[in-house]
Amino acid sequence: MGSLTTGLRRDGRSSGRRSRIPLPGFAGRMMAPGLLVLAGVSLLPFAAVVIMSFSRVHLLGGLRLEGAGADNWTRLFTDPDMAWAWARTAGYFLLTVGGEMVLGTLLAICLWRLRHGRNAALSLLLLPMFVAPVIVGLLGRFLTDSTFGLYSWLLGQAGYHGDLMGDKTTAFLSVTLMDIWEWTPLVTLIALAGLTSVPSSVLEAASLDGAGMPRTLRHIVLPAIAPVLLVALLIRSMDALRYFDIIWNTTGGGPADATKTASVRLYETAFRFFDFGYAAVTGLLMLAVTTVVARYFVRLLDRKGLAR
Amino acid sequence: MTASTTGAGPLEHGGRGSRILVRVLVVTALIWTLVPLGWMLLSSFKPTAEVTAATPDVWFGPTLDNYRNLFSGGNNLGPYLRNSVVAAGCSALLATALGALAGYGLARTKARGKHHLSFWIISTRMAPIAAVVLPIFLIFRTLGLIDTLPGLVLAYLSFNLPFAIWLLNAFFAQLPPALEESAQVAGCTSWQAFRHVILPLTRPGLVTTFVLCLVFSWNDYAFALVLSGPRTQTLPIAASQLVTQTGIDWGQLTAIGTVVVVPMMLVGLAVRRWLVTGLTMGAVTGE
Numbered sequence: 001m002g003s004l005t006t007g008l009r010r011d012g013r014s015s016g017r018r019s020r021i022p023l024p025g026f027a028g029r030m031m032a033p034g035l036l037v038l039a040g041v042s043l044l045p046f047a048a049v050v051i052m053s054f055s056r057v058h059l060l061g062g063l064r065l066e067g068a069g070a071d072n073w074t075r076l077f078t079d080p081d082m083a084w085a086w087a088r089t090a091g092y093f094l095l096t097v098g099g100e101m102v103l104g105t106l107l108a109i110c111l112w113r114l115r116h117g118r119n120a121a122l123s124l125l126l127l128p129m130f131v132a133p134v135i136v137g138l139l140g141r142f143l144t145d146s147t148f149g150l151y152s153w154l155l156g157q158a159g160y161h162g163d164l165m166g167d168k169t170t171a172f173l174s175v176t177l178m179d180i181w182e183w184t185p186l187v188t189l190i191a192l193a194g195l196t197s198v199p200s201s202v203l204e205a206a207s208l209d210g211a212g213m214p215r216t217l218r219h220i221v222l223p224a225i226a227p228v229l230l231v232a233l234l235i236r237s238m239d240a241l242r243y244f245d246i247i248w249n250t251t252g253g254g255p256a257d258a259t260k261t262a263s264v265r266l267y268e269t270a271f272r273f274f275d276f277g278y279a280a281v282t283g284l285l286m287l288a289v290t291t292v293v294a295r296y297f298v299r300l301l302d303r304k305g306l307a308r
Numbered sequence: 309m310t311a312s313t314t315g316a317g318p319l320e321h322g323g324r325g326s327r328i329l330v331r332v333l334v335v336t337a338l339i340w341t342l343v344p345l346g347w348m349l350l351s352s353f354k355p356t357a358e359v360t361a362a363t364p365d366v367w368f369g370p371t372l373d374n375y376r377n378l379f380s381g382g383n384n385l386g387p388y389l390r391n392s393v394v395a396a397g398c399s400a401l402l403a404t405a406l407g408a409l410a411g412y413g414l415a416r417t418k419a420r421g422k423h424h425l426s427f428w429i430i431s432t433r434m435a436p437i438a439a440v441v442l443p444i445f446l447i448f449r450t451l452g453l454i455d456t457l458p459g460l461v462l463a464y465l466s467f468n469l470p471f472a473i474w475l476l477n478a479f480f481a482q483l484p485p486a487l488e489e490s491a492q493v494a495g496c497t498s499w500q501a502f503r504h505v506i507l508p509l510t511r512p513g514l515v516t517t518f519v520l521c522l523v524f525s526w527n528d529y530a531f532a533l534v535l536s537g538p539r540t541q542t543l544p545i546a547a548s549q550l551v552t553q554t555g556i557d558w559g560q561l562t563a564i565g566t567v568v569v570v571p572m573m574l575v576g577l578a579v580r581r582w583l584v585t586g587l588t589m590g591a592v593t594g595e
Binding site: 026027028029030031033034035037038040041042044045046048049052057059063106107110111113114121123124125126127128129130131132133134135138139140141142143145147148150153181185186189190193194213228231232235238241242243244245248249263266267270271276279280282283284286287290291293294295297298300301302 | 323326327330331333334337338340341342343344345347348351359360361362363364406407409410411412413414416417418419423425426427429430431432433434435436437438439440442443444445446447449450462463465466469470473498499502523526527528529530534543544547548551558561562565568569572573576577580583584587588589591592593
C-alpha cells in the first residue's frame with residue numbers, strides 16, 4: 001500500500017501544471033499509482049537489459065558492468081548454436097500452437113454439438129490449464145519414465161520399447177505434447193464462446209437450404225468464429241514464447257540439445273555460464289518477436305473498439 | 309451455468325453417425341485430459357514401492373504416507389506453502405487493487421496518448437519471462453531484494469499488474485459513463501461515485517482478476533527459481549527440488565503435485581463463467 005499512497009501524492013503534486021501532462025484530472029490520478037509501479041517493474045528492467053547487452057557483466061566481488069561495445073551483438077550472428085536454438089523455437093512454436101489451434105477448435109465444435117453434459121465435460125476438460133507448468137513437466141517425466149511410466153508401459157504393450165526422453169525426436173515430441181495437453185483447453189474455451197454466439201437462425205437457414213454438416217461448418221461456422229480464433233492464436237503465441245518451465249523440468253534442453261529453445265538457451269547462458277551480456281541480447285531478440293504479436297493484438301482490439 | 313446453453317441444440321440435422329462420432333471424440337479428449345491427473349492423484353496415495361512398479365498397479369492399499377512425509381521431517385513443506393500463499397496472495401491483491409484504479413482511469417480517460425499507453429501496458433504483459441527475469445535479478449541484487457517475499461511480490465506484479473489493468477479496463481468499459489455522471493449530479497465526488505457505484509457493479513471482474521492473478525503467480529516457476537533463496541522458496545521450487553541426482557521420490561512428488569494443483573483448479577472453476585473474458589483479457593466475452 002505504501003507505493004499506492006506515494007503514487008497518488010506524487011501525481012497530486014504535479015497536477016498543478018496539468019496542461020503539460022497528457023493524463024489530466026481524475027482518470028489520470030487513478031492511473032498514476034498502477035502505472036508508476038508498472039514503470040518500475042517494466043521500464044527499469046528494460047533499460048537494464050539494453051545496457052547489459054552492450055556490457056560484460058561481472059557478478060563476483062560486487063556487481064560490475066564493463067563496456068563491451070557491440071561484442072555481444074556481433075557474437076549473435078556468428079553463433080550457429082543460437083541459430084539452431086531459434087530454429088527449434090520456431091518448430092516448437094509451430095507444433096504446439098498449431099496443434100492447440102486445430103485440436104482446440106475441433107474439440108469446441110464437438111462440445112458445441114453435444115446435447116447433454118456439455119458444461120460438465122467442459123469443466124473437466126479445462127482442468128489442465130490450472131496445473132502449474134512445472135508440475136506438467138514433472139508429471140510428464142513420471143508418465144514417460146522408461147522403467148515405470150504409465151505411458152511408456154502402454155507404448156510397450158503396443159510394441160514400442162525405446163526411452164521416450166532419451167531419443168532426440170521422441171523427447172521433442174513429448175515436450176510438445178505436454179504443452180498441447182496443458183493449453184488446448186484454452187483454445188477450446190475461446191472457440192466455444194465464439195460458437196455459442198453464432199445465431200441459430202443462420203444455422204436453421206443453412207439447414208433449410210440443404211447444406212450438410214461439413215459445408216455448414218466450412219462456409220458459415222468457421223468464418224463466423226474466425227475473429228475469436230485469431231484472439232486465441234495471439235494469446236497462445238505470446239505464451240508459447242513466455243514459458244520454458246516444461247522443457248526445463250523434463251529434458252533441461254537435451255538430449256543432445258534437441259529441446260534447447262531460445263528461452264532455455266537464455267536461461268542457461270545467464271544462470272549456468274553467467275554470461276549476462278549475451279543473454280541480454282537473446283532476451284531483447286525475444287522481446288522484439290513478442291512486441292510484433294502484441295502490436296497485432298492491440299490493433300485487433302482497436303477494430304473492436306475495446307482499446308479506445 | 310454459462311452462456312453456452314443459449315445455443316442449445318444447434319445443427320439438429322446432424323445424422324446419427326455424426327452424433328456418435330462427436331461423443332467418441334469428446335470421450336477421447338476426456339481420457340487424454342484426465343488420465344495424467346488421475347494417475348498423479350492415485351500415485352500420491354500409493355505405498356512407495358508401488359509408485360514405481362514396472363507394471364502399472366491400480367489395486368493397492370491406499371496410504372497417506374506420502375502426504376505425512378511432506379509435512380514432517382527435515383524437508384517440511386510448511387514454509388514453502390506459506391511462501392506460496394503470501395507471495396501469490398499479496399501479489400494478486402495488489403495487482404487487483406492497483407489494476408482497478410488504473411483500469412478505471414484507462415477506461416474513462418480521453419487523453420490522446422491512450423492508444424500508446426494501452427500498447428505499452430499489454431506489451432509488458434507479453435514479455436518473455438526469461439528476458440524479464442534477467443535484469444530483475446541484477447536490479448534485485450543491487451537493492452538487496454533477492455530472497456525476500458516483497459521482492460517476489462514485486463516481480464509477480466510485472467506480469468499480474470498489466471494483466472489486471474487490461475482486464476478490469478474491459479469490465480469498466482462495459483459500464484456506461486452515465487452511471488457516474490448521475491451519481492455526481494446526486495452530490496457524489498468522482499471517488500465516491502467510483503467507490504460506491506462502479507466498484508460494486510464490477511465485483512465479478514474484481515474476483516476474476518484476483519483469481520487469475522493468484523493462479524499465475526502461484527504457478528510461477530521461473531521467477532521463483534532465480535529470485536528466491538532458502539527462506540523464500542515456493543511450492544513449485546519445492547517440487548522441482550525433489551528431482552535430485554540420487555533419485556526421485558515419486559510418491560512425494562505426486563503428493564506435492566496434488567497440493568499445488570487442486571486449490572488452483574477449485575478457484576479457477578469457481579470463476580468459470582468469466583474465464584473466457586479473463587483469459588482473453590476482455591477480447592472475447594462469454595455472454
